[in-house]
Structure formats: C-alpha cells, structure tokens
Amino acid sequence: MSHHVTRSSEFHHPNLDVLIEEATLKARIAELGAAITRDYAGRVPHLICVLKGAVVFLSELMRTIDLPVTIDFIAVSSYGDATRTSGEVRIVKDLDTSPAGRDVILVEDILDTGLTLNYLLSNLRARNVHSICVAALLNKPARRLVDVEVAYKGFDIPNEFVVGFGLDCAQRFRNLPYVAVLRQPSQVWPEGAAIGG
Ligand code: 5GP
Numbered sequence: 001m002s003h004h005v006t007r008s009s010e011f012h013h014p015n016l017d018v019l020i021e022e023a024t025l026k027a028r029i030a031e032l033g034a035a036i037t038r039d040y041a042g043r044v045p046h047l048i049c050v051l052k053g054a055v056v057f058l059s060e061l062m063r064t065i066d067l068p069v070t071i072d073f074i075a076v077s078s079y080g081d082a083t084r085t086s087g088e089v090r091i092v093k094d095l096d097t098s099p100a101g102r103d104v105i106l107v108e109d110i111l112d113t114g115l116t117l118n119y120l121l122s123n124l125r126a127r128n129v130h131s132i133c134v135a136a137l138l139n140k141p142a143r144r145l146v147d148v149e150v151a152y153k154g155f156d157i158p159n160e161f162v163v164g165f166g167l168d169c170a171q172r173f174r175n176l177p178y179v180a181v182l183r184q185p186s187q188v189w190p191e192g193a194a195i196g197g
Helices: 022-037 055-064 115-125
Strands: 016-020 046-051 069-075 090-093 103-111 131-139 151-156 180-182
Touching: 022 046, 022 055, 022 131, 022 151, 046 055, 046 115, 055 131, 069 131, 103 115, 115 131
Parallel strands: 046 069, 046 103, 103 131, 131 151
Antiparallel strands: 016 180, 069 090
C-alpha cells in the first residue's frame, strides 16, 4: 500500500465556512460543565448521549464535570442521510441500563425542530427517572416546532446546515474539531465513494 503523506483535505474542505472555532467550543463547554458541577453537587448525574452526533460534545463535557458521573447511549432515527426532518422519531439503539431513579442529563448535539428531544424526554420520563434535563451544544431557534427547555445550552446558531464536532452530512465531517456551515450538502461524497452504514 502506498503511503501518501499529504495533509487531509477534510479540515479545509472548500464547502465549509467555520462558524464556531475549537477553542470557543471548548471554553463554552467548560462553562456548562462547571454549571453542572455546581447544580449536581452531591449527586451522580447520568449522562445519556444521543448517538451519533453528540459523542464529541459528551466526551468534552464529561471531562469538565468534577463529580462522579455515569454515561449511557441511545440512538434514534430522525434525519437519516437527508437534511430535512421527517418528524418521525424511532429508537434504533436503546439504553444499556435502566435510567429509573437517576438524575439524567440528556446530551444532544443540536436542537432544531425540537421533535427528537421532545420525544426522548417523554420516553425517558416514562421510565421513572428521578429528574431529567437537557444539555445541547447547538440551538437553531428559527426552526422550532415544539418547545423544549434546555438547561445547559452551548450556542444559538442561525438557520444553516452545520457539520463538525460530531455533526455529519451523510456520515462525513464528524471529525472536524470545529463547527462549520456546509454549502451544497448534496455534494459531499465524490461519485462512486464507498461508505456503507
Ligand atoms: P430536531 O428533532 O430538533 O429537528 O433535530 C435534531 C437532530 O437533527 C439533531 O440531533 C441532528 O441529528 C439533526 N440536525 C438538525 N440540524 C442539523 C444541522 O444543521 N446539521 C446536522 N448535521 N444535523 C442536524
């Protein structure tokens, strides 16, 4: 196998306009972690991460919470590979452990219409959690269809399609260390690229 030592074009893709720099993301997430540390003193918050987009936010956030925490993961289908919401939410991978009796913080990448979080909140409440709140890295107020209270919110952003820091377009760009607006989302994979999943 030939080894090309070229810099990946991923971080400098021409269709990306940086919206939130890495340092800005980390600084804001540290503030959220400090707030959670204060608010949950003496308790063991249970962080439930909504796969896959929120994994980067979760991993950053949990390291800024100076308390014992536990984590679990849930996956729902909402957008698929398209950029428009269907309004239909379905659990594709459920939690490993029951959240009953726990102080749950639902960790989500982005709040758009609110349909996903609204569904997850009622689904988890029905499993007898002790308390539940939402931590969302990004918020697009322009497209809200249902009201969702966010206790720990990172950034309000304009109504643009964004990728990076966990967020994808057709599974690509999750590894960008910053959040960027993606122009022409329909053209991210070159013709014939093999990805699967
Ligand atoms: P909601 O149910 O609030 O409309 O949508 C939430 C989900 O939609 C997010 O978890 C994310 O998967 C997806 N989503 C909404 N806006 C964007 C966006 O700008 N970029 C990406 N990559 N996903 C988005």
